[in-house]
Amino acid sequence: xxxxVAALVQGLLAASSLLVGAILGIAWRPARSxxxxxxxxxxxxxxxxxxxxxxxxxxxxxxxxxxxxxxxLGGTLFTVIVGYIDNQGGFxxxxxxxxxxxxxxxxxxxxxxxxxxxxxxxxxxxxPDEMQAIIPLLKPLQVxxxxxxxxxxxxxxxxxxIVEGDAEIYKGPQRLAALGSGEIFGEMALxxxxxxxxxxxAKTPMELYELDKGDFxxxxxxxxxxxxxxxxxxxxxLRETTQSTAKLAPVDDDHWRRQVLDSVEVDIPISExxxxxxxxxxxxLAILVGTMIxxxxxxxxxxxxxxxxxxxxxxxxxxxxxxxxxxxxSSIGMRQAGTSASRILALWGGAVLLSGLVAxxxxxxxxxxxxxxxxxxxxxxxxxxxxxxxxxxxxxxYEMGGGSVTFSTIAGFLVSFWLASSAF
Numbered sequence: 001x002x003x004x005v006a007a008l009v010q011g012l013l014a015a016s017s018l019l020v021g022a023i024l025g026i027a028w029r030p031a032r033s034x035x036x037x038x039x040x041x042x043x044x045x046x047x048x049x050x051x052x053x054x055x056x057x058x059x060x061x062x063x064x065x066x067x068x069x070x071x072x073l074g075g076t077l078f079t080v081i082v083g084y085i086d087n088q089g090g091f092x093x094x095x096x097x098x099x100x101x102x103x104x105x106x107x108x109x110x111x112x113x114x115x116x117x118x119x120x121x122x123x124x125x126x127x128p129d130e131m132q133a134i135i136p137l138l139k140p141l142q143v144x145x146x147x148x149x150x151x152x153x154x155x156x157x158x159x160x161x162i163v164e165g166d167a168e169i170y171k172g173p174q175r176l177a178a179l180g181s182g183e184i185f186g187e188m189a190l191x192x193x194x195x196x197x198x199x200x201x202a203k204t205p206m207e208l209y210e211l212d213k214g215d216f217x218x219x220x221x222x223x224x225x226x227x228x229x230x231x232x233x234x235x236x237x238l239r240e241t242t243q244s245t246a247k248l249a250p251v252d253d254d255h256w257r258r259q260v261l262d263s264v265e266v267d268i269p270i271s272e273x274x275x276x277x278x279x280x281x282x283x284x285l286a287i288l289v290g291t292m293i294x295x296x297x298x299x300x301x302x303x304x305x306x307x308x309x310x311x312x313x314x315x316x317x318x319x320x321x322x323x324x325x326x327x328x329x330s331s332i333g334m335r336q337a338g339t340s341a342s343r344i345l346a347l348w349g350g351a352v353l354l355s356g357l358v359a360x361x362x363x364x365x366x367x368x369x370x371x372x373x374x375x376x377x378x379x380x381x382x383x384x385x386x387x388x389x390x391x392x393x394x395x396x397x398y399e400m401g402g403g404s405v406t407f408s409t410i411a412g413f414l415v416s417f418w419l420a421s422s423a424f
Contacts, residue, residue: 004360007306011299011359014316015352017323018295022348024324025331026341035325036401037408042322043393044412046385049315052420054301054382057310062375070379071386074297078384079391085290110135116163117209120182123161137216138209143202149186150200156189157213165206170199178203189213292354294326294388295319297381299355303362304378314419321412322393329396 001009024030058067086101113135117123123131138161143149149160149167167179176198179185185200193213298319305312331344366374397405 003306003363007303007363008356008360010302010306010312010316011356012352014298014302014319014359015295015323015355017320018327018348018351018355019345021324021327022331022344025328026335026344029332030328032400033404035328036397036399036405038321039325039393039397040401040405040408041412041415042318042325043389043397044409044414045314045318045416046322046389046393046412047409048413048416048420049312049318050382050386050389052417053305053310053312053315054378054385058375058378058382062372066372066376067379070376070381071383074380074383074385075387076383077380078293078297078387081293082290082391085293106136113138113209116207117161120161120184123184134211134216137211139212141208141210143206143208145202145204147202148199149202149208150196150198152196152199154196156186156192156194156196159184159186159189159211160200161209161211163207163209165208166203167200167206168203170201171197292351294392295323295351295355296358297384297388299358300362301378301381301385303359303364304366304374304381306359307363307366308374314416317419318412318416322389325396326392 055067058070110132117138126134141160143165150156152171161184162179162181164181166181167185169176169179169185179200186196188194189196298315301315302312302319304310305315327348331348334344334347335341365377369377394409397409401408
């Protein structure tokens with residue numbers, strides 16, 4: 001068998017597990033512990049393969065300098081390109097990248113809301129964590145002049161924060177007070193659900209945020225301290241009303257804002273609809289490209305091995321195993337985004353074919369580049385693979401499996417080392 005054909009076959013073989021993982025993601029969702037064990041075993045095999053199939057041969061042929069330059073370049077390229085791909089909709093291919101996207105999405109959302117409601121001083125009575133829990137529940141609302149926002153005697157099912165505009169409060173036909181930008185009303189409804197004690201009518205066109213009692217009550221199961229936080233708001237409102245001459249301590253808006261943004265968490269639960277909207281913002285093409293970015297370095301190394309006559313059995317095994325959980329989680333995400341099973345399989349079939357072609361290209365580079373350049377290329381690929389293991393596989397494996405993944409990782413490392421040592 002010729003070198004290019006051998007490289008093509010090995011590249012296709014190593015990447016074929018992408019289809020295996022895709023089928024598992026479509027038809028069956030294995031237990032988290034099993035997925036974690038596979039991912040951890042794959043991480044161990046890749047770490048061993050990087051050390052003995054990439055790093056050691058490159059060092060023996062060209063010294064330490066190409067290793068330093070190549071690993072730094074590979075890690076940098078992987079991080080920058082994957083970050084761009086994730087922003088284009090490829091984030092859902094990994095649970096870790098999904099969480100990073102969700103984190104930045106929530107931080108951007110919080111920043112946008114804070115730009116509009118940061119001047120509402122009474123909210124500063126809430127801690128940053130409490131404020132962060134409330135922000136995803138706020139619904140923007142625009143109303144025209146004359147619209148009734150609260151009706152006296154009606155059930156209280158929401159509170160409002162005024163961004164812009166003016167409103168008036170009535171008790172029967174009597175006008176009691178006016179409300180303006182930076183004020184809130186209806187907050188008692190979130191704690192008691194009692195009937196409205198007064199009517200609030202928009203005097204001018206208004207921009208508001210509405211906080212629904214149903215959403216608030218659901219969030220209390222996650223953050224019960226919000227109830228005490230709202231009580232502090234009511235206490236402050238009462239103090240401001242009864243002691244109008246009292247001077248409240250000045251609030252550092254910038255410091256409070258930074259604290260709120262720093263308190264962003266990805267563990268705050270989101271509704272199924274919210275997750276579906278996030279999934280639909282992903283793009284199958286970006287997912288495929290992102291996966292290829294993950295697999296191109298591996299395919300190149302396979303090609304390099306074939307071109308230099310190195311069997312690379314441990315590396316082939318490592319790539320094959322590591323692809324399964326990656327394709328599985330990506331396929332689950334694409335299904336949630338509404339992608340058909342046939343299209344998912346077609347995308348992964350294309351990824352397998354491209355991996356084989358990249359391996360073939362890698363084998364053809366060996367005779368036309370210098371030994372130093374080949375060592376540099378291997379190190380670059382190794383840096384990219386190591387960046388992938390560190391940023392996705394190992395964190396995800398530990399999160400899903402806990403401390404038990406330690407033994408799967410060790411087993412993967414030792415098995416890969418045993419296979420690699422037989423080639424020495």
